[in-house]
Amino acid sequence: xxxxxxxxxxxxxxxxxxxxxxxxxxxxxxxxxxxxxxxxxxxxxxxxxxxxxxxxxxxxxxxxxxxxxxxxxxxxxxxxxxxxxxxxxxxxxxxxxxxxxxxxxxxxxxxxxxxxxxxxxxxxxxxxxxxxxxxxxxxxxxxxxxxxxxxxxxxxxxxxxxxxxxxxxxxxxxxxxxxxxxxxxxxxxxxxxxxxxxxxxxxxxxxxxxxxxxxxxxxxxxxxxxxxxxxxxxxxxxxxxxxxxxxxxxxxxxxxxxxxxxxxxxxxxxxxxxxxxxxxxxxxxxxxxxxxxxxxxxxxxxxxxxxxxxxxxxxxxxxxxxxxxxxxxxxxxxxxxxxxxxxxxxxxxxxxxxxxxxxxxxxxxxxxxxxxxxxxxxxxxxxx
Numbered sequence: 001x002x003x004x005x006x007x008x009x010x011x012x013x014x015x016x017x018x019x020x021x022x023x024x025x026x027x028x029x030x031x032x033x034x035x036x037x038x039x040x041x042x043x044x045x046x047x048x049x050x051x052x053x054x055x056x057x058x059x060x061x062x063x064x065x066x067x068x069x070x071x072x073x074x075x076x077x078x079x080x081x082x083x084x085x086x087x088x089x090x091x092x093x094x095x096x097x098x099x100x101x102x103x104x105x106x107x108x109x110x111x112x113x114x115x116x117x118x119x120x121x122x123x124x125x126x127x128x129x130x131x132x133x134x135x136x137x138x139x140x141x142x143x144x145x146x147x148x149x150x151x152x153x154x155x156x157x158x159x160x161x162x163x164x165x166x167x168x169x170x171x172x173x174x175x176x177x178x179x180x181x182x183x184x185x186x187x188x189x190x191x192x193x194x195x196x197x198x199x200x201x202x203x204x205x206x207x208x209x210x211x212x213x214x215x216x217x218x219x220x221x222x223x224x225x226x227x228x229x230x231x232x233x234x235x236x237x238x239x240x241x242x243x244x245x246x247x248x249x250x251x252x253x254x255x256x257x258x259x260x261x262x263x264x265x266x267x268x269x270x271x272x273x274x275x276x277x278x279x280x281x282x283x284x285x286x287x288x289x290x291x292x293x294x295x296x297x298x299x300x301x302x303x304x305x306x307x308x309x310x311x312x313x314x315x316x317x318x319x320x321x322x323x324x325x326x327x328x329x330x331x332x333x334x335x336x337x338x339x340x341x342x343x344x345x346x347x348x349x350x351x352x353x354x355x356x357x358x359x360x361x362x363x364x365x366x367x368x369x370x371x372x373x374x375x376x377x378x379x380x381x382x383x384x
Contacts, residue, residue, distance in 0.1 A: 003330065004079065004206050004207070005206070006330075007079045007080060007083070007206070007330075007333065008079050008202055008203065008206040008208065010083060010333065010337070011079050011080075011082050011083040011086070011199075011202045012199055012202065012222075014083055014086045014087070014090070014340075015082075015086055015195050015198045015199050015202070015223075016195065016222060016223070016226040017086075017090060017226075018086050018089050018090050018093070018109065018195060018198075019194075019195035019223055019226035019227045019230065020226050020227070020229060020230035020233075021089075021090055021093040021094065021097070021105070021230060022093065022105040022109075022191055022194070022195070022227055022230060023050070023053065023226065023227040023228065023229065023230020023231040023232075023233070023235075024097070024230040024231065024233045024234060024235035025093050025096070025097055025103075025105045025230075025235055025238060025278075026105055026187060026191055026231070026235070026238075026277060026278060027046055027049055027050075027230070027231040027232075027233075027234060027235040027238075027239065028102060028235055028238040028239035028241070028242045028243070028281075029102075029183060029187055029242070029261070029277045029278055029280075029281040030045075030049045030052075030180055030181075030183040030184035030187055030231075030258075030281075031045035031046060031048075031049050031180055031183075031184070031239065032238075032239045032242035032243035032281075032285075033176070033180070033242075033243060033249050033253075033254035033257055033258060033285060033288075034176045034177065034180040034254060034258070035239060035243055035361060035362065036243030036244055036249045036254070036362060037173065037176060037249055037250060037251045037254045038173070039172075039173040039174075039176035039177055039180070039251060039254065040176070040177055040180065042234070042236075042239075042358035042359075042361055042362075043358050045180065046231060046232050046233075046234050046358075047232060048180070048181055048184060049180075049181075049184040049187075049231045049232075050228040050229065050231040050232035051228065052181055052184035052185040052187075052188060053184055053185075053187055053188040053191075053192055053224070053227050053228045053231050054188065054192070054224040054225060054227070054228040055185060055188060055224075056184070056185040056186060056187060056188020056189040056190075056192055057188040057189070057192025057193060057196070057220065057223060057224035057227060057228075058188075058220055058224055059185075059188070059189050060189050060193065060269055060270070063189075063190055063193040063194060063197065063269055063273070064193040064194070064196040064197035064200060064214070064215050065197065065212075065214065067193075067194055067197025067198060067200075067201065070127060070130045070134065071110065071113065071114070071126065071127060071130055071131060071134075071135070072113060072114070072117050072125055072126050072127065072201070073117075073121070073124060073125050073126070073127065074201060074204045074205060074211050075211065076117070076121040076124065076125045077117060077121070077125065077201060077204075077205045078120070078205055079202045079205050079206050080323070080326040080327070080332075080333060081113075081116045081117050081120055081121070081205075081323055081326070082113065082116070082198060082201055082202040082205060083116075083202075083322070083326060083333065083336065084112070084115075084116035084319050084320075084321075084322035084323035084325075084326050084336065085109070085112035085113030085114075085115065085116040085117070085198075085319045085322075085323070086109075086112060086113075086198065087112065087318060087319065087322040087336055087339075087340050088108070088111060088112025088113075088115060088116070088314075088315040088316065088317070088318035088319030088320075088322060089105070089108040089109040089111070089112040089113075089315055089319070090340065090344070091315075091318055091340065091343055091344070092108040092111075092112070092311060092314060092315045092318065093105055093108055094343075094344055094347045094348075095347065096108075096238075096307060096311075097235065097237055097238060097351075098237070098347050098350060098351055099237075100237040100238055100240060100241040100245075100356075101238070101241070101303070101304060101307045102238050102241055102242050102278050102281075102282055102304055102307075103278065103304070103307040103308060103311045104139075104276035104278045104279055104308060104311050105191065105194075105276075105278065106190075106191060106194060106275070106276045106277070106278075107135070107139070107276055107308070107311045107312045107315070108311055108312075108315040109194055109198070109315075110131070110135055110312060110315075111311060111312035111313060111314065111315030111316040111319065112315040112316065112318060112319035112322075113198070113319060114126055114131070114312075114316050114319070115315065115316030115317060115318070115319035115320035115323070116319040116320060116322065116323035117323075118316070118320060119320040119323045119324055120323055120324075120327065134273050135273075138268060138273040138275045138276075139275070139276055139279055139308075142264050142268060142273075142275055142276075142279060142280050142283070143279040143280055143282065143283030143284075144283065145264060145283075146260045146261055146263075146264040146280045146281075146283045146284045146287065147260075147283035147284060147286055147287030147290075148287060149260035149263065149264070149284070149287065150253075150256050150257045150259075150260040150261075150283075150284040150285070150286075150287035150288045150291060151287035151288065151290045151291035152291065153256035153259060153260060153288075153291070154252060154253040154256040154257075154287070154288045154290075154291030154292050155291040155292075157172075157252040157253070157255070157256055158252060158253075158291075158292060161252070169251055172250075172251035172252050172254075172255050173251045175251075175255045176251055176254050176255045176258065179254075179255050179258035179259050179262065180254075180258050182258070182259075182262040183258050183261050183262050183265070183281065184231075185262075186261070186262045186265035186266045186269065186277075187265065187277050188224070188227070189265070189266065189269040190265050190268065190269045190275055190277055191227065191277055192223060192224055192227050193223075193269075195223040195226065195227065196215040196219050196220055196223045197215070199215070199219045199222075199223065200213075200214075200215045200216075200219060203216075203219075234357065234358060234361075236356040236357050236358060236360075236361045237351075237356045239361050240356055240361050240362070241300065241304075242281070242282065242285060243361070243362065244362065245297060245300045246282070246285050246286055246289065246296065246297055246300055246301060247285065247286070247288075247289030247292075247294055247295060247296045247297060248289075248294055248295065249285070249288070249289075250292070252292075253288035253289065253291065253292045253294075254288070256284075256288050256291065257281070257284035257285050257287065257288040258284070260284045260287065260288075261277075261280050261281045261284045264280045264284075265277055265280055268280075276308075279308060282301075282304060286301060322336050322339075325339075
């Protein structure tokens with residue numbers, strides 16, 4: 001087995017590990033509002049989301065093509081650079097998950113990859129025009145559009161229906177089951193493809209695939225399965241923040257938020273935009289709160305906004321550092337692997353100090369983002 005094949009194999013495994021973290025980090029995007037309103041039980045919600053994430057991942061490859069050949073110059077990228085970018089993305093996902101921050105897994109991935117390529121290939125290794133048009137601008141526009149659409153839809157829903165009637169609440173809860181499922185399917189068409197693009201990129205960089213070609217069938221299958229398993233594991237911390245931390249959600253506004261999110265994500269996937277589904281879904285939830293004229297917890301939203309702003313540069317710094325270490329060859333790559341495992345282990349250990357699982361995800365009380373370990377444990381269930 002050649003050195004290149006060994007490195008490529010390590011990168012593919014690491015990419016699937018990132019895909020798993022993407023799944024549990026973003027499972028709240030599809031199901032937080034339905035779980036918060038009681039339209040779906042927590043375990044049923046993540047099961048539906050997991051299955052539909054896998055299905056969605058097989059429906060399109062436009063986003064995968066954007067990542068594999070649009071953001072960076074694939075002829076200048078090496079497998080070790082891709083690995084370093086994944087290290088930055090995984091660590092940022094774990095840190096933000098620990099604090100219940102709905103940050104963007106997508107931007108963590110892009111930041112890590114951009115930082116890793118910049119430190120080794122310089123500005124010629126990236127495509128700033130694509131980064132601006134297909135990452136930065138959608139990140140700014142999509143949450144606003146989704147939020148406005150959700151606010152309008154919520155306002156209309158409360159005007160034309162007697163949402164206090166028992167039958168109306170039941171109708172909206174059933175409708176939420178459908179709209180949440182559509183968000184999960186849309187999430188698969190977007191985030192499910194990002195790891196496909198990364199694996200395709202490393203196969204091109206290693207000389208195992210031609211530049212500009214679509215992901216292989218086995219790449220689609222593995223990436224879809226990994227994100228589905230990650231979604232099934234729950235990501236309960238972030239689900240609590242999105243379902244309870246931004247505003248109090250009722251079924252009509254949950255349905256409106258999920259419908260707006262689905263439309264925005266599917267449109268972006270069709271156009272090949274590497275969109276952050278977290279940004280879109282958070283924007284929709286905030287919009288639904290404004291449309292209902294209920295209390296919006298702007299302090300939590302502000303903390304999320306800060307996380308959004310620093311995600312890409314922070315992941316880029318870690319990716320750049322990991323890329324510099326990986327430049328030492330196989331020893332450097334092994335050092336990166338050890339550092340990744342050690343830091344990930346420490347984060348998972350810290351998460352046990354205040355576990356959140358399917359049993360307490362909807363608990364009332366202080367659901368705002370807080371420093372971990374300041375309260376006594378409430379559960380010793382699943383940590384992801």
